[in-house]
Amino acid sequence: VKMKIHAVHNALLIIAGLLFFTACRQNTVQTPSNFPKIPFPEDNPITQAKVDLGRKLFYEKALSIDSSVSCGSCHIQKYAFADTATLSRGAHDSLGFRNSRALINPAYLIRFFGEGGVNSIERATIPPMQAEFEMNLNIAVLISRLKADAQYAKLFKKVFNSEPNHKNILQALSSFQRTLISGNSKYDSYLRGDSSALSEIEKRGLVLFKSEKLNCKTCHSGLFFTDENTYNIGLYSSNPDWGRGRLTLKAEDYGAFLTPTLRNISVTAPYMHDGSLKTLEEVIDFYATGGENHPAKADEIKPFELSEIEKEELILFLESLTDSTFINNSKFSDPN
Amino acid sequence: MIKKASFYFLLIIGGLVIGCKEDPPAAVPVGDVNIEFRLQKDGVNIALEDVFAFDTINQTTVKILKFYLSHINLKKTDGGMVKISDVAIIDFSDTTFTNFSLKGEQATYKSVEFGLGLDPTQNASDPASFTLDHPLSSFFGMYWSWGMKYRFIIMEGTSNEKLSLGGNDDVHFAYHPGADDFYHSYTLPVNFTISSSATNIVINIDFDTIFRGAAGSVDIINENQSHTTPDDYHIAEKMILNFAEGLSAEVK
Numbered sequence: 001v002k003m004k005i006h007a008v009h010n011a012l013l014i015i016a017g018l019l020f021f022t023a024c025r026q027n028t029v030q031t032p033s034n035f036p037k038i039p040f041p042e043d044n045p046i047t048q049a050k051v052d053l054g055r056k057l058f059y060e061k062a063l064s065i066d067s068s069v070s071c072g073s074c075h076i077q078k079y080a081f082a083d084t085a086t087l088s089r090g091a092h093d094s095l096g097f098r099n100s101r102a103l104i105n106p107a108y109l110i111r112f113f114g115e116g117g118v119n120s121i122e123r124a125t126i127p128p129m130q131a132e133f134e135m136n137l138n139i140a141v142l143i144s145r146l147k148a149d150a151q152y153a154k155l156f157k158k159v160f161n162s163e164p165n166h167k168n169i170l171q172a173l174s175s176f177q178r179t180l181i182s183g184n185s186k187y188d189s190y191l192r193g194d195s196s197a198l199s200e201i202e203k204r205g206l207v208l209f210k211s212e213k214l215n216c217k218t219c220h221s222g223l224f225f226t227d228e229n230t231y232n233i234g235l236y237s238s239n240p241d242w243g244r245g246r247l248t249l250k251a252e253d254y255g256a257f258l259t260p261t262l263r264n265i266s267v268t269a270p271y272m273h274d275g276s277l278k279t280l281e282e283v284i285d286f287y288a289t290g291g292e293n294h295p296a297k298a299d300e301i302k303p304f305e306l307s308e309i310e311k312e313e314l315i316l317f318l319e320s321l322t323d324s325t326f327i328n329n330s331k332f333s334d335p336n
Numbered sequence: 337m338i339k340k341a342s343f344y345f346l347l348i349i350g351g352l353v354i355g356c357k358e359d360p361p362a363a364v365p366v367g368d369v370n371i372e373f374r375l376q377k378d379g380v381n382i383a384l385e386d387v388f389a390f391d392t393i394n395q396t397t398v399k400i401l402k403f404y405l406s407h408i409n410l411k412k413t414d415g416g417m418v419k420i421s422d423v424a425i426i427d428f429s430d431t432t433f434t435n436f437s438l439k440g441e442q443a444t445y446k447s448v449e450f451g452l453g454l455d456p457t458q459n460a461s462d463p464a465s466f467t468l469d470h471p472l473s474s475f476f477g478m479y480w481s482w483g484m485k486y487r488f489i490i491m492e493g494t495s496n497e498k499l500s501l502g503g504n505d506d507v508h509f510a511y512h513p514g515a516d517d518f519y520h521s522y523t524l525p526v527n528f529t530i531s532s533s534a535t536n537i538v539i540n541i542d543f544d545t546i547f548r549g550a551a552g553s554v555d556i557i558n559e560n561q562s563h564t565t566p567d568d569y570h571i572a573e574k575m576i577l578n579f580a581e582g583l584s585a586e587v588k
Binding site: 117130140245 | 462463464465466467468473474475477479481482483484515564565566567569
């Protein structure tokens with residue numbers, strides 16, 4: 001009997017621990033009620049201390065070779081963690097070759113970068129640190145810098161009970177990025193049942209967005225406005241950037257890029273992988289043409305006609321996807 | 337840290353030479369084996385930054401040369417295999433990564449076998465899962481992080497077709513072949529014996545063959561870049577096939 005009581009006691013303790021752990025997770029990352037549970041990786045459970053460390057690292061310029069840029073230099077909070085520059089500049093003022101992608105709800109995504117060739121936030125955090133035109137820093141140098149910094153050494157010891165290393169640096173940075181949840185736009189309120197959250201004109205824009213005529217929803221689908229597939233949308237008839245084809249070397253992937261989210265789209269200009277379109281009007285006008293003829297152009301891209309009023313309705317709907325609490329949340333700002 | 341990588345290589349060797357055989361005898365006699373990698377032009381050793389003429393090109397210099405070998409084995413004359421390492425990086429910027437000392441089972445051997453580059457499983461590795469002294473860590477700058485794969489070879493340098501290096505008309509070349517399809521296994525014939533006295537094996541890489549091998553010439557002036565993208569894939573393919581052809585082994 002004693003053994004049974006002991007077993008039940010232990011089981012209750014485990015359950016209580018699990019419940020507490022779940023509660024901690026929920027407190028660390030606040031998700032809107034209409035969002036699914038965040039799929040945290042088993043080997044990188046989230047904690048507030050890890051998020052805090054990741055946030056500090058996100059804005060740490062020592063992550064670049066000349067200590068001139070941080071992650072936050074090209075992923076700027078007020079632009080929904082995108083950049084207003086057509087092409088961002090990295091360490092030593094070097095110029096990148098693509099427009100900086102917004103970091104919005106990355107916790108829910110499984111494909112990253114224009115090629116869609118990276119499958120986790122942890123792995124997606126490596127390229128900017130390595131790339132010559134971004135931070136251009138060998139990981140060994142970064143580790144040395146962090147070890148030599150008493151504050152970081154203390155924080156890593158506290159969070160990981162370890163010195164900084166490649167894995168835990170990525171885990172901390174990824175944990176912070178997983179907290180970048182945006183789900184408090186007018187459209188979200190509308191989805192949660194407040195039918196007055198969208199104006200009549202925004203609702204007409206929503207109808208247009210979902211219409212067969214425009215076909216936006218095929219790729220910009222679901223709660224996060226992305227199907228996480230790659231498409232050649234006919235931006236060019238040639239291949240100034242191979243897109244996913246750079247990864248797969250397959251002709252059908254030439255010039256194909258990962259569908260970006262449309263959340264906060266009104267603050268993430270310029271648009272397209274190369275930042276070549278400056279406004280939402282230009283983007284809609286481009287899609288209306290049906291794009292350039294490219295052998296790999298997706299079948300989903302077809303020309304359409306839109307009146308000026310309809311265009312305005314569509315733009316107003318897109319603007320209703322802006323989450324001002326996200327771009328102003330002090331929990332995401334530079335703590336340094 | 338760099339020295340540790342060599343230690344890592346040796347650790348694998350030490351462990352595997354003895355550990356991977358079936359039912360090893362209680363005490364297998366081993367001997368010292370030194371393996372050195374050399375880049376050569378017309379049979380003469382060249383180091384990084386050396387300046388030399390190449391075909392009709394007045395001056396050329398190699399600034400970076402590093403590459404992966406994987407599944408390295410020594411083949412005995414009796415057909416038995418002695419595993420050396422799962423993966424090694426050869427980096428000419430540091431002799432720690434061109435000169436390797438190891439212990440090998442005393443026997444007669446007829447070849448060195450390896451894969452040039454990484455097998456598909458290795459190529460899909462997560463660099464953050466390795467300590468920095470491991471060849472597959474990010475430390476060595478071989479990881480193509482945007483595609484979650486590795487470069488197999490990095491060879492970079494500068495050429496000037498008509499004048500001396502340093503002018504405005506210098507051509508900077510960079511070859512980064514790396515793709516699962518490029519992975520092949522090779523055998524370098526070399527007869528040697530590991531005994532109680534040290535054995536020195538040299539693996540030569542012939543510069544001319546890299547650019548003029550059987551897979552086709554690579555025009556260092558006009559085909560000066562390949563990052564294994566669709567428009568330069570053919571250059572990367574020629575480069576890695578020629579590179580393998582340019583490898584030879586000898587006993588010194």
